[in-house]
Amino acid sequence: MPVEDITEFIEKLEKSGELKRVKTQVDSNLEVSEILSRVMYSNGPAILFENIKNYDMPILANAFGSIKRLEIGLEMRDFTEIGQRIVDMTRMEMPTGIFDKLRKLPEFSKMTDIAPKLQKSGPVTEVIEDTPSFDNIPILKTWPKDAGRFITFGLIATKHPETGVRNLGVYRMQIIDSTHAFMHWQKHKRGAHHYDIKKDSGNKIEAAIIIGSDPATVFSAVAPVPEGLDKYLFSGITRKTGIKTVKCRTVDLEVPANAEIVLEGYVDPSDIRMEGPFGDHTGYYTPQEPYPVFTLTGVMRKQKPIYLTTIVGKPILEDAYIGKVIERSFLPLIKMFHPEVVDFAMPASGWFQGMAIISIKKRYPGQAKKVMMGLWGMGQLALTKFFVIVDDDVNVHDFNDVIWAITTRSDAARDTVIINNTPTDTLDPASPFVNMGSKLGIDATQKTKEEGFQREIQELVKSDQPTKNLVDSKWSSYGI
Known part of the structure; x- marks a missing residue:
């Protein structure tokens, strides 16, 4: 069975010796990120900060900061399985006759199994906040010259305005005030494409920021899936079973039912301001640039949510391990083309x-x-x-x-x-x-x-097989 939410993931990490709890009070302003940078650069464990100054909500970070932790979260060792499942789906033949249809039923039922399933409620609907605000969340300020606090691991849900295909992307969000934040979706990202379509028609675009979910859905948000593939379906492909979703309360979007927090709202193309600077994964502060503003209209959350976050900076940090899984999982797709x-x-x-x-x-x-x-x-x-x-x-x-x-x-x-x-x-x-x-x-x-190579190709230096066999047979006698 797949890991269903952050709480279960924490339990599995702790059982495997991959997580440490910090009970000492820490400050989300710079202190947490300084601790995390030291832990990440030294290949340390996932950290659950349980005592955050001025907040009741614990912070989980570096949860995906090793291949072992990703193996635990995604419940697999060979990450090429993910891409191979997509390749196999593309190679499915459509049935022609009644007997062929019967023969293909098991394959088609698998596709049904991985589809998202809409529910009326879920863990994330336990609390619906009357007055939505960013102020109750321990959002980090990471580096000294950052322009402020940034959500760094929010899964941004949008819907293609024409096709309805759902996307999840991870774009940083600088907090402006209690109900406004910048949406830093870069030009080449799918969320920005959805935004551009809406902007061209003069409309705002609805968005939902998902904080914490099951590891497969978190991974799916980061993964650059083929164009037109619904990210919730991709999560099902990764998990081998469909995720459960619920409807947002103030926007027309579905979100994972197992999320810790969902921040609902819209991005207004008429409200453009200067965002940044921010210490990013290149190892440099990215300068100020104009980006649109997200307006918060609703908050759903668990009764006792955990704030999942990460920090970025000069490699190698947590995002490097997620990138390695993306590299492995998309190799079969590259080979297909x-x-x-x-x-x-x-x-x-x-x-x-x-x-x-x-x-x-x-x-x-x-x-x-x-x-x-x-x-x-x-x-x-x-x-x-x-x-x-x-x-x-x-x-x-x-x-x-x-x-x-x-x-x-x-x-x-x-x-x-x-x-x-x-x-x-x-x-x-x-x-x-x-x-x-x-x-x-x-x-x-x-x-x-x-x-155009006119020379003779030089021969590679190699041992001959008889000598290798001789040394193999006598190796233990050398005392080396």
């Missing part, structure tokens, strides 16, 4: 959007460049700055092996591709313009004569 791809890695130190390394089974000249172009056209990979393509004998997760391939199999003039005036991550501190910069591709595969 590019069958020559063997493996794929996005180094955490490159804040994931900065660099990707791809190994391929090369069959023809120019294939590495073909893969680069294809991946730069796939969803959020369009924002990745650097691609390095290597042969399938190179371990993409071993940076030493990758550097070896770059320095022994690529020529600077022949094997680098630079494309100017391309989309970049809004947070990229190096791009010359906001949202606009360049890409670099490095073809570090072994070149062939068809690719």
Whole structure:
């Protein structure tokens, strides 16, 4: 059975020795984040702060700050299972005759099992606040020069204005006052796309900020799923069973019934103000920029909610581990569109959007460049700055092996591709313009004569098999 909510997740983490409780009083203004940065940078446990100055609500953080904790939360060890389930769904054949329909019933029932299920009430509807306010939530100020307190792990629910497909995204929100906050949805994000459609028609867009849910739904909010795939359905794919939802009270949106807190409201395109600065996951303060304002209209919550949060800064912090699961889970989808791809890695130190390394089974000249172009056209990979393509004998997760391939199999003039005036991550501190910069591709595969390599390919240094067998048979006698 999947982990159903934050409380159950805490119990499982604690039982596995992955969580520590802090009973000493702490301040949500800088102190909590300083503790968390020390814990995260030293690969420490999840932390449940139980005594927050001026607040009755405990804080849970670093809950996803290790692969082991993600394995516990998502109840799997091989995260490629998630992407493989999507691939398998796309390959389902529609039945033609009555016997074929009967044969396919088990497969279609699985799809029904993973669909979200609307309920009249749930844990999150235990308390409906008469006077909605951000003031009762221990929202953190993370870094000294941040413009204020920021919600950093809110799952922002919106609905496509034309298709009704639901989205969850994680966008930071700077608190302005008791009922207003900035909505920092970057131009390339799906929530921003929904907002733009509404803005073009002169209307506000409804949104709900979900604080805490089951780990699979939290992961689904972060994951860059294929366009048109409902995020609640994706959560069901991840969990292997559909999530339960409830209707919001003041906006026309459904939210997970097991959420800790739901903040309902709307984003007004006519109310644009300067948001930031904020110490972000690039390791730099992002400067002030104009963003729309979210107005709070309602609050639903559990009787005793837990505030799930995180901090971001120079890698490697908690978001790096979530990024690693995204990397693994979407490998099967990349392989579906590019069958020559063997493996794929996005180094955490490159804040994931900065660099990707791809190994391929090369069959023809120019294939590495073909893969680069294809991946730069796939969803959020369009924002990745650097691609390095290597042969399938190179371990993409071993940076030493990758550097070896770059320095022994690529020529600077022949094997680098630079494309100017391309989309970049809004947070990229190096791009010359906001949202606009360049890409670099490095073809570090072994070149062939068809690719202009006129020399004989040098042979790799390897041990011969008889000598390896001899040493294997005598290894214990060496006393090494």
